[in-house]
Amino acid sequence: MGRRSLLSGLAASVALPSFALAAAKDDKRPIALLVPLTGARARLGSSMRQAALLAENGQYVQTFDTGGTAAGAAAAAAKALKAKVALILGPLTAEEVPAVSSTIAGRVPIIAFSNDSVLRAPNTWIFGITAGQVTSAILRYARTRGVKSVAVIDDGTPWSAAATVAAGRMESDLGIAVQVLKPDQALPETAPDAILFPGSGETMLAAARRFKESGAQLLATLQGLDHRPQALEALEGAWIASPDPAAFGTFAAEFEARNGGGAGTITALAYDAAGIANALRKAGTLGGEGLLDSKGFHCVTGPVRFRTDGSVARDFAILVARVEGYEAVAVSSGS
Incomplete structure (x- = not known):
């Protein structure tokens, strides 16, 4: 599945935002x-x-x-x-x-x-x-579920690098300890409560398989959405921040x-x-x-909110990866 596409085959039972055509009395400026x-x-x-x-x-x-x-x-x-x-x-x-x-x-x-x-x-x-938006959303959700320490797997891509920076900035705000690992590194002797895989591709899936039995909760971002059976098996049980x-x-x-x-x-x-x-x-x-x-x-x-500094806050669905697909279970705000 392409990195820029999202679950496009799901049911069309959800109404789109109501963007009706403008009426005659509306602002005419283009x-x-x-x-x-x-x-x-x-x-x-x-x-x-x-x-x-x-x-x-x-x-x-x-x-x-x-x-x-x-x-x-x-x-x-x-x-x-x-x-x-x-x-x-x-x-x-x-x-x-x-x-x-x-x-x-x-x-x-x-x-x-x-x-x-x-x-x-x-x-x-x-x-x-942004990587910061989805990272903050998944970490906020994880914190509400009792996660207090997270290892972020940085695969060297710009997206993972940005997610790593965002996670570090949230340590004090969330009261969460963050450490950074490369995909081929071993977990520390005391395993973290959760492991965040910001990126995608075979390197990250291999790391997910390797850490799956550690007892840590797997976390991911929309970059990791992958419908292939082998990917769903590797990510089974992971919490993922993504547009609904x-x-x-x-x-x-x-x-x-x-x-x-x-x-x-x-x-x-x-x-x-x-x-x-x-x-x-x-x-x-x-x-x-x-x-x-x-x-x-x-x-x-x-849902989005615009801020005076040019940033945008966006709410994301929290999905759980299952062998048969992804299930939305919650909503979390990303900034």
Whole structure:
């Protein structure tokens, strides 16, 4: 299963967030969607545009091609400014975000799809699912279940590195002891209460199999979701923080019915961001102040709340891995 896709075959019995088409009395200002329509990520950019049009009235969505480069993103942002947009959705990558932020210079709110939390700033919100978000969510849940010590398995990938940093920052907040191990390292003589596997792939699955009999609770993030029988066997009993799979399955089914092809997590982010714009338009609060509404927004990728520093808090489902699949058992907040 691809790292960017989530349980797309689940039942479509869960209702999508209500992003109805705007009525005639609503704010008429357009929003800008900055995505790559040319270049290596053109197919993804096209899927994101299709998803956005599921959530917001097409007459209000103006799409600008970034080409997937910083220069292209800056040019797209300049065009968006000339179009007098009320909100910018995008760009996609970490490379493009600073170029857009500097071009916009605080004049229009930006909801960027990158998951690089370092790039957040006032009026530039990082909307991608970050390693810090899912790590904090799974550790908060684990702490409520009595976990007081955690070993984090760092496989050397950027995602695992970010998760390791996030876990370390939460030690004092949660009253939890964190130690970091490489996948091939042995557990200390006194085993931790839980072992967190932030990453994915065969290296992490091999480590999970090796530590399964240690008596420690296995923890994972959405990166580790894997439907292969051998993966489910290795992760059986693990607690995993992820967007709610039923809600995502409903969105994926609607996207496929309307557009053909599958929808991944990033495509869902475009749907959610456009849906937020639609909700703000209907409420007459299309802009930065509306984004900071303390009630937040219900999204396919999890309920979100925007903060003044450009960070986004997101709630995740807690799944338990079973031999037959994943079961949602709780909800936990990630920040």
